[in-house]
Amino acid sequence: MLAVICSLSVILCGCSDAVSSSVSDSAPDTSSVSTTAPQTTTATTLPQTTTTVTTVPVAEEPVQTEITTEQTEEPETQSPEYTDSPETEPQSEPPITQPETPSASTDFEESFFDDALFIGDSITTGLYLYGYIDMSKVYAKMGLAPSTALYSDVDGVTLESKIKSDKPKKIYIMLGTNSVGYSDNEYLASCMEELVNSISSISKAKIYVLSIPPVTAYAEASYDNYLSKAAIDEYNSLLKTAISKTNAVFLDFHSVLTASDGYYYEEYHEMDGIHFMGSTYQVMLSFLEEHS
Numbered sequence: 086m087l088a089v090i091c092s093l094s095v096i097l098c099g100c101s102d103a104v105s106s107s108v109s110d111s112a113p114d115t116s117s118v119s120t121t122a123p124q125t126t127t128a129t130t131l132p133q134t135t136t137t138v139t140t141v142p143v144a145e146e147p148v149q150t151e152i153t154t155e156q157t158e159e160p161e162t163q164s165p166e167y168t169d170s171p172e173t174e175p176q177s178e179p180p181i182t183q184p185e186t187p188s189a190s191t192d193f194e195e196s197f198f199d200d201a202l203f204i205g206d207s208i209t210t211g212l213y214l215y216g217y218i219d220m221s222k223v224y225a226k227m228g229l230a231p232s233t234a235l236y237s238d239v240d241g242v243t244l245e246s247k248i249k250s251d252k253p254k255k256i257y258i259m260l261g262t263n264s265v266g267y268s269d270n271e272y273l274a275s276c277m278e279e280l281v282n283s284i285s286s287i288s289k290a291k292i293y294v295l296s297i298p299p300v301t302a303y304a305e306a307s308y309d310n311y312l313s314k315a316a317i318d319e320y321n322s323l324l325k326t327a328i329s330k331t332n333a334v335f336l337d338f339h340s341v342l343t344a345s346d347g348y349y350y351e352e353y354h355e356m357d358g359i360h361f362m363g364s365t366y367q368v369m370l371s372f373l374e375e376h377s
Contacts, residue, residue: 187350189341191367193374198222202253202290204234204244206263208298208360215363217370222253230264231276235283248288255377256284259295259338262359265320266311274323281331293377294328296321296339301349304358312359314347336376341368 195217202222203209209225212218224247226239234244248256258280264273281292297320300312321339328335342365344350349358353365361369 185344185350187342187344187352187368189368190371190375191364193367193370195370197374197377198255198370200254201257202248202251202255203257203259205229205257205259208262209259211361211363211366212369215366217366221251228263229260230268231260231273231280232264232268234260234280244284245287248284248290253288253290256288256290256292257295257373258292258333259297261297261320261324262312265297266313266316270316270320270323273320274327277324278327278331281328281333285332291377292331292333293336293373294324294333295336296324298339298353298359298361299343299347299349301354301358302346305348307358310359318347334376336373338369338372341372 198218201218202224203212203218205223205225206229207225207227209223210227212225213220213223224239224242224244226237229237229239237244239247258277260277260280261273277294281294284290284292297317299314299317300310304310305313317339321337325335325337342350342353353362353368354360355362
């Protein structure tokens with residue numbers, strides 16, 4: 086009986102060992118499965134790929150912003166181009182034309198000069214050539230100068246005999262254009278002073294001496310003309326000083342004809358840039374009537 090029990094115990098022990106060994110053998114298999122479980126979890130990186138796909142709309146957004154920036158730039162560049170051109174052009178025009186337009190009066194009464202005598206050069210001859218003053222009241226010819234007026238003649242008549250025969254009450258003298266640039270200005274001014282004093286010795290007429298007119302820039306640059314703005318200004322200044330020593334009145338007619346640049350108004354000169362336009366004599370006579 087004991088022998089049977091012992092043999093049974095031996096068998097039971099062997100079975101338990103077999104069961105434990107089988108369990109132990111299956112345990113590593115379970116651990117290996119558990120280790121692969123995180124690998125299966127690692128396979129969940131697929132959502133990362135999915136997130137990579139979701140970045141595609143993100144890439145589309147800057148494309149849209151680039152399009153909108155291009156659309157906003159177009160009206161910004163067009164609007165200044167449209168507004169600049171009409172604003173700058175009209176603003177540059179008025180300052181050029183308005184200051185250069187003369188405003189001297191042209192109104193005068195011809196009868197005011199019935200007792201007058203005009204002495205001068207070819208510019209003064211225009212008074213009768215354009216029909217403003219009767220020829221008998223003009224003592225003038227081409228080339229007459231301050232240094233020659235006392236000793237020259239016009240149609241065989243000297244200045245002294247003309248004054249004594251006509252007995253004018255007003256005498257207007259404008260001389261020097263033919264000489265300025267060729268002769269010394271101080272000498273010319275002194276000749277005018279001598280001329281006024283000689284007339285005053287034979288006549289009680291009121292004597293008016295006019296400054297000589299300007300020239301154009303074109304005439305000044307001409308090779309055959311020695312007249313210049315500087316020479317004319319110097320002569321007129323010296324003339325004013327010389328006449329102040331006499332009983333005559335100096336009249337600055339030069340400033341009436343001169344634009345802001347120091348040259349002739351376009352409306353007042355002939356093509357040569359020296360002589361008067363026909364309408365300029367109206368300005369002259371209106372000025373003389375006002376200041377006589």
